[in-house]
Amino acid sequence: MRTHQKLCLSLLASTSTLLISSNLLAAPVVLELDYDIPVQQNQVAFVPFAGDSVLSPIILNDLSKTELKVTSKDLPQQPRSISELSGTLPVWQSMGIPYLVVGSTRSNRGKVVTDYEVIDIKSGRVIEGKQSLTADNNKESMRYAGHVIADKVYELITGIPGDFSGRIAYIEEVGTGKEKVSRLKVMDADGENAKTITEVAGSIFSPSWSPDGNRIAYSVQRDKSYPVIYVQNVSGGSASALTPFSGSNLSPSFSPDGSKILFSSSFEGSADIYEISASGGKPRRITNWPSSEVQPSYAPDGKSFVFVSDRSGFNKPQIYRYEFGSGNTTKVSNSGYATS
Template sequence: MRTHKKLLITLLASASGLLVAPSLFAAPVVLELDYEIPVQQNQVAFVPFAGDSVLSPIILSDLSRTELNVTSKNLPQQPRSSSELAGTLPVWQNMGIPYLVIGSTRTNRGKIVTDYEVIDVKSGLVIEGKQSLSADNNKESMRYAGHVIADKVYELITGTPGDFSGRIAYIEEIGRGKDKVSRLKVMDADGENARTITEVTGSIFSPVWSPDANRIAYAVQREKSHPVIYVQSVSGGGASVLTPFAGSNLSPSFSPDGNRILFSSSFEGSSDIYEMSASGGTPRRIINWPSSEVQPNYAPDGQSFVFVSDKSGFNKPQIYRYEFGSGRTIKVSNSGYATSPQFSNDGSQIAFLNGRSAAIMNSSGAVTANLGNTGIDEAPSFSPNGKRVVYASTQGGKGVLTIKSLNGGESFDKSGQGILRSPVWSASPK
């Protein structure tokens, strides 16, 4: 839909280049323009950055998968800065799009510098001023820079940090039995740029990120051996054995400060919950019930953790919460079968497996979202801002990772070889 109007456009550029209200000038200069205005329902107009062909498609793709309605089409101009926009602001205001993203790239001492602005179109104000980001001139750095800029643009518009610069670790399994090969892989949050961190003959279980997103802890079970937990740098190098104990060592969870790890182990009998230094050493048993206790996960404040126990009866696992300060344990889940708990970063939600369905509950145990039976008995993993989840499923015999919005954004799938399991989302690397 388009409307044909004659606009009185006031030249509003101040000496500083900021957009200012017409009432601040005693004698504005007025131009009469005949302009066809595209009326749109989008919330954000994104103008591809001047001098750039790499960052803009990444940023636009990221933002387009959120609840924001983003467009780069049918725009009246291609401004690169607010100073260029000043004279034609009313044109943009009449389009009815609340926010405008503009910018440009330049080279400085071999680096690619991106200057960009998010403009509140109604007021003409640049939100938090001009933003700048410098990146190395290579594919990896430029992709990351695009995600970081998308994070910041989303935050400036919504007030919530974006989740595009985090990464997703997952397991890819090929073959069966003694011929099974498992790969621990990492990809960008848009499903691109996948690479293998480690490969083993056997099975990999329950990867988990360190808070700084530089390490991953995971369990490996080779043929005729018990699962052992390893910690490995994402940037490369060999993995360090964390639990050289007899028995099943599974489900590591980093403390919020990254210094400690919770895990389950049966090296002293039935499966219990232990805590130890993330660099190794002697573990301390925390939960020692006659039943089996597994799958611990630290709360974001580090004051408690959730775990799974079958103390209620065989095949009736439930989620419990342990408080470090008081030593008190309380039951959290209210369903008949609840496993694989994982907190959101703000602690208000817990992703879990509700019977055979991936689900989400609040901290009181009430189910707030049911994602259905995925064909793989695993819980979803929250994105850093809690607005999206990632989970594994099988579709047509293929392994698929689904990144699903929880607030009206676009959901999409990423397929791979063999079976895909246990995706987990990291924070932005520090």
């Protein structure tokens, strides 16, 4: 038997349940040098947080996987906050590293509170003030807290939100043919903390996250049966069959508010796009062309969706957009072959 993994194109942005607060009063200017020092762009000095042995390695690992060049070695001191740089800021400025991340952890009523700062070395100011985050004192919560802090540090430095606290849904298959077993799994964005959500004898296709990150819709095809779409709660429990129709039911896509699901199905003939309540019920047929229409995906505003159709000719798929308000369909792609 051999094991291989297929990563689906389904990334879940972070859905933080942790408390993040910001003191918007930045620390006063401590000192600025009035001569030029070469600045090493994208360089970040990271001081492991005082009192912590769990968060710092996670944060350092996350940031090291970006364009930022992070170092925690050969630093002139191990400060916990901007106040401890008084008198030593010129030494940090002489290094030419533009950003410094410092922090510390403390206990508060059974929880772990992390205070941290991202310091602009040249000006000696804390970017957006001191940040605080509170997490439960257990392995899973602390791991998630580390990702959330890495998200914020990355955003404060680059201006772009990080997604280290996101999750990836993927399919792991073992065996072939009638012996195939498929597992729908979820892992942290850094590849750690993998968990099996469900296991079936057969194949699992196209998992899709709900906007709130609590559910995943996916298709299951067992031996000698049509693919059926299921909706599963990520936290556990049994899956519910959404499309028990005699046809190929594939490619579920949640609406932005999570109340509806688009999918493709051939239970009324050629494959068309349908919309159905996320809790089940009677589907509404949206496309009705003699060609095959598959792989629907809602636009972020929910006012339209894109899909793939071969109405231009066999083996010549193109991408189209359907507008809910007008019912109009327009071709989006212009190449000879466009899909997914």
